[in-house]
Each structure stands twice: as C-alpha cells, then as structure tokens.
Amino acid sequence: MVTDDLGDRKLSRSNVEARMGGIEAAISHYQDNTTPQLVLLESDSDGPEMLKELDRLAEVCDPDTNVLLIGLPNDISLYRELMRRGIAEYLVGRVAPQQILNAVTAIFEEPGATPIGRSIAFIGSRGGSGSSSLGHNVAWHLGQEYGEEVSVIDLDIAFGTAALSFNVETKQTLEQALADPTRLDDQLLDRFLIEYDEHLRLLASPSNLNAEESMLTESLDRLLGLLRRRSSFV
Known part of the structure; x- marks a missing residue:
C-alpha cells in the first residue's frame, strides 16, 4: 500500500524501503541500523502483545523517529496507551493508501504553519500553441x-x-x-x-x-x- 502512494507529489522526495515481518522484524533490523524519520508498522497482534513489542522497539529506535502503526484492535484504551507511548498515529484494520498518505502528511505538518496554495505553470513551446x-x-x-x-x-x-x-x-x-x-x-x-x-x-x-x-x-x-x-x- 505504501508503494501505491509513491507517485504522489508529497512523497516525491521520500526514500521508502519496504520489509516484511511486522514489529519483530523492525526490532531485529534496527538493532544494527539507524532508524529513519518515519517507521510504518503493520501488526496482527492483540493489544497487550502489541504494547510489549513496541516497548522492545523503543529500545532500538531513535527518540526522534515517528512511528505510524496499523493494527487490528479497535480499542480506545489501546489507542490512548499508544499515544502515551509516543506513537505518532494508529490506524485500524484494512486502510486505503490515501489514509496512509493523509496520516504521514499530518505527522510532518508544522504546527501552526500557514497552508500554501498549489502553483501550476502552463508553458508553450512556441506562440499560438494554446x-x-x-x-x-x-x-x-x-x-x-x-x-x-x-x-x-x-x-x-x-x-x-x-x-x-x-x-x-x-x-x-x-x-x-x-x-x-x-x-x-x-x-x-x-x-x-x-x-x-x-x-x-x-x-x-x-x-x-x-x-x-x-x-x-x-x-x-x-x-x-x-x-x-x-x-x-x-
């Protein structure tokens, strides 16, 4: 799903690396590698198990890394616990690529920043081109x-x-x-x-x-x- 978003202009300068294995694979990988600005994780664990895995991930993650998590439990108590642990966003169930894009955009949006309009240029190869x-x-x-x-x-x-x-x-x-x-x-x-x-x-x-x-x-x-x-x- 993440690769479906790569054509969007908002991600045109992003380097995306996809790996299989969920949170456990992320823990193993980042023990020996620097964590990026954003880690997008997908987990099929239940709430308590997910929290244990995230606690272990926090031990190998840089403090400034944002974590966007996709999981199955739809539980407000779990959501609050995830936010308390510093998870940037939690999405539930099967999510569309646009939902991921919106979440990533919101994570990196500067607080209080003034929205700017989109600029579009029309340039003709010669006079009279329309x-x-x-x-x-x-x-x-x-x-x-x-x-x-x-x-x-x-x-x-x-x-x-x-x-x-x-x-x-x-x-x-x-x-x-x-x-x-x-x-x-x-x-x-x-x-x-x-x-x-x-x-x-x-x-x-x-x-x-x-x-x-x-x-x-x-x-x-x-x-x-x-x-x-x-x-x-x-």
Missing part, C-alpha cells in the same frame, strides 16, 4: 470545481492575453507589481489583483512590446509567496 487558453480555462474550472480562490498570473510580459481572455480592463499590471519587491505586501497585492468572479483573481501582463522583461527572481519569488498564502491555486 498554453494561455489552457491555463485560463483550467483556472476558471478549478475555482468552480473546488469553490476556492484561484489566482492567475500572466507572465508573458509582451504578449500576454489574460486580460483579453477574461474581458477585463487593468490599470495596474504584473510589471508594476514586480518593479520593487520591498513594496509588495497583501494590501498592495489587493490593488493589483482584478476580481473576475467570486473565485478567480487575475494579475495581468502589460501586453506592451516596449515593456521591461527583465524580472528580478527576488520579486517573482515574493509575489508567488504572497499569492500562495492567500489562494488555493496559483
């Missing part, structure tokens, strides 16, 4: 499908068509937003973003052949950071 139209339509559908805020940034400084595609007029453009990264904040961003509907916001390009195209990486990074903190998709 990447702009595709990006605009995907942005609109994301807003309609998920009911969350979507921000569209038109990075084609000279030939951008986002404002034309959405039939909006813009007074302030991406070029102005990137002019001075030290000025960028949430209040200034509100002035630059055009509200298309209740979900979609647009930051248009100047569509000017004489516009300055040398955008500072620092400016763009700050802009994307601000947008991803306020929008689910950028």
